Amino acid sequence: MTGQGLRDLVVDALEDLKGVDVVVLQVSALTDLTDFMVVATGRSHRHVKALVDQVVEAARDHDLRPLGIEGRENHEWVLVDLGAVVVHVMRATTREFYDLERLWMPLEVDSTSSL
Numbered sequence: 001m002t003g004q005g006l007r008d009l010v011v012d013a014l015e016d017l018k019g020v021d022v023v024v025l026q027v028s029a030l031t032d033l034t035d036f037m038v039v040a041t042g043r044s045h046r047h048v049k050a051l052v053d054q055v056v057e058a059a060r061d062h063d064l065r066p067l068g069i070e071g072r073e074n075h076e077w078v079l080v081d082l083g084a085v086v087v088h089v090m091r092a093t094t095r096e097f098y099d100l101e102r103l104w105m106p107l108e109v110d111s112t113s114s115l
Contacts, residue, residue: 001062001064002084003035003036003084003085006036006059006064006082006083006084006085007024007035007036007038007084007085009058009059009062010038010055010058010059010082010085010087011024011038012058013051013054013055013057013058014038014040014051014054014055014087014089016054017047017050017051017054019040019041019042019051019089020040020041020042020043020092021039021040021041022038022039022040023038023039023040023101024036024037024038025037025038025039025100025101025104025105027104030104033086034081034083034084034085034086035084035085036084036085036086037085037086037087037088037100037104038085038086038087038088039087039088039090039095039100039101040087040088040089040090041089041090041091041092041095042075042089042090042091043092044091045074045075045076045091046075048075048076048078048089048090048091049072049075049078051089052069052072052075052078052080052087052089055080055082055087055089056069056080059082064082066080066081066082067081067082067083068080068081069081075091076090076091076094077089077090077091077094077095077098078090088100
């Protein structure tokens with residue numbers, strides 16, 4: 001499965017269970033670790049768990065196994081590493097605090113400033 005196909009599979013799985021504010025970040029130009037990061041919010045710890053389980057099950061249905069899953073202890077922020085796609089499912093307060101979307105945005109160059 002291509003990286004784009006896996007990305008679409010993950011997004012569909014998250015949207016099927018009403019993941020909140022699902023965002024896809026293409027980070028292949030910023031890191032060699034993965035091509036896409038998908039960030040989604042769960043409304044509760046139970047919702048975060050259900051979203052993660054849905055993503056893992058969708059991957060397994062296509063004979064893909066996660067390389068790693070972190071954060072299942074408290075379901076505040078769970079990371080699922082699928083290789084070409086890394087999935088972050090978080091509670092709203094955690095997502096707001098860490099602001100991954102801003103962190104992984106390409107830096108803009110200000111050509112008017114001087115060093």
